[in-house]
Amino acid sequence: MKKCIYCGSEIDDNCVIDFCERCGKKVWGGRMFRAIVENMENARRNGDLCNQRVDEVKQSSPSFNR
Numbered sequence: 001m002k003k004c005i006y007c008g009s010e011i012d013d014n015c016v017i018d019f020c021e022r023c024g025k026k027v028w029g030g031r032m033f034r035a036i037v038e039n040m041e042n043a044r045r046n047g048d049l050c051n052q053r054v055d056e057v058k059q060s061s062p063s064f065n066r
């Protein structure tokens with residue numbers, strides 16, 4: 001279980017940020033907090049897609065089959 005870096009309360013391991021929603025909103029404000037979370041989630045999604053693509057390329061690459 002991850003913990004909030006500000007208040008130490010437990011947060012979801014899947015959470016892209018290292019702090020809880022309550023502290024995030026306190027530090028950045030509601031709108032900015034949402035923007036940060038969205039950016040982090042997009043970045044992670046793009047990273048996951050890139051990793052997947054690399055694996056697919058490796059598996060389907062002709063040079064690996066010869």
Ligand SMILES: [Zn+2]
Nearest residue numbers: 004007020023
């Ligand atoms: Zn917190």
